[in-house]
Amino acid sequence: MSDHQPPAQYPAPAQGDFQGQPHPQQGYGYQQAPPPKKKHTVRNVLLILAAVFVLFVGGCLAIVGTAANEVSKAIERGENEAGGRSNPVTITEGEAFEVRGFEYAAGWRVGKDAMGYINVSKLKVTNNRESSDSALVEIKFWKGSEVLALTDCTTEPIEVGTTTQVDCLAADKLPRSYDKITINDTF
Numbered sequence: 001m002s003d004h005q006p007p008a009q010y011p012a013p014a015q016g017d018f019q020g021q022p023h024p025q026q027g028y029g030y031q032q033a034p035p036p037k038k039k040h041t042v043r044n045v046l047l048i049l050a051a052v053f054v055l056f057v058g059g060c061l062a063i064v065g066t067a068a069n070e071v072s073k074a075i076e077r078g079e080n081e082a083g084g085r086s087n088p089v090t091i092t093e094g095e096a097f098e099v100r101g102f103e104y105a106a107g108w109r110v111g112k113d114a115m116g117y118i119n120v121s122k123l124k125v126t127n128n129r130e131s132s133d134s135a136l137v138e139i140k141f142w143k144g145s146e147v148l149a150l151t152d153c154t155t156e157p158i159e160v161g162t163t164t165q166v167d168c169l170a171a172d173k174l175p176r177s178y179d180k181i182t183i184n185d186t187f
Contacts, residue, residue, distance in 0.1 A: 081100065082099075082100070083098075083099035083100045083183065083184055083185055084100070084184060084185055085184055085185060085186065085187075087184070088138075088140065088182035088183060088184035089182060089183055089184065090180050090181070090182050091104075091139075091181050091182065091183050092181070093108070093109065093110050093181065094106060094107060094108060094109065097183070099137065099183055099184070099185065100129070100185060101127070101128050101129035101130070101133075102125050102126070102127060102128065102129065102133075102135055103125065103126045103128055104123060104124070104125050104166075104183075105123075105124040105125070105126070105163070107122050107124075108120060108121065108122045108123040108124070109121045109122055110174070110181070111174070112173070112174045115173075116173045116174065117170045117171070117172065117173055117174065118139075118141070118149055118150075118151045118168070118170035118172055118173070118174045119168070119170070119174075120139060120151060120153065120166070120168040123153065123165070123166040123168065124163055124164065124165055124166065125155060125158070125163065125164060125166050126158075126161070126162065126163040127158040127159065127160055127161065127162055127163075128160070128161070129160065130160070131160065132157045132158065132159050132160065133157065133158060134154065134155050134156060134157050134158065135153065135154060135155040135158065135166055136152075136153075136154050136185065136186045136187055137152075137153050137154075137166075137183050137184060137185055137186060138150050138151070138152055138153070138183065138184055138186055139151050139153060139168065139181060139182070139183050140181070140182045140183075140184075141174070141175050141178040141180075141181055142178055142179050142180045142181070142182065143175070143177070143178050143179050144179060148172075148175040148178055149170070149172035149173065149174065149175050149178075150170070150172060151168045151169065151170035151172065152168065152169055152170070152186070153166045153167065153168040153169075154166070154167055154168075154169075155167070
């Protein structure tokens with residue numbers, strides 16, 4: 001026998017894990033490469049599109065909300081100014097008056113038609129507003145704080161500086177007595 005012995009060998013790695021699943025043999029210093037990273041391009045594009053959509057819708061809602069607020073403020077200002085819906089102007093039969101840029105001429109009359117309904121005659125208006133507009137007004141007959149009757153009066157669109165006849169239509173009969181007459185824009 002010789003003194004020479006074969007080199008020591010390491011035991012062979014097991015051919016399966018504890019669940020019986022095979023795995024490749026790994027040598028010293030061997031590292032298994034990590035699995036390739038999945039690309040999520042479609043998912044990322046959809047997320048970006050969703051974010052852009054949410055921002056777009058939010059921006060649109062903000063613009064609409066701001067516009068609605070401004071319109072509401074303008075309507076409120078119009079309603080509260082003299083001759084606006086919430087602030088009627090007291091008028092006297094036959095005398096001239098002005099409502100928010102519309103100049104109504106003197107000489108108009110209040111009476112009854114054949115059925116006893118309110119008849120406003122000879123009411124003429126001149127448009128002194130900044131642009132073409134229609135007169136859409138209510139003339140009310142009051143006793144104290146009670147509206148006894150009213151008539152709606154309208155015109156076609158009137159060009160600036162033009163005078164036209166106002167047409168009034170009433171579904172109420174002219175009261176026998178009243179304290180005052182008022183007029184206000186309906187819009």
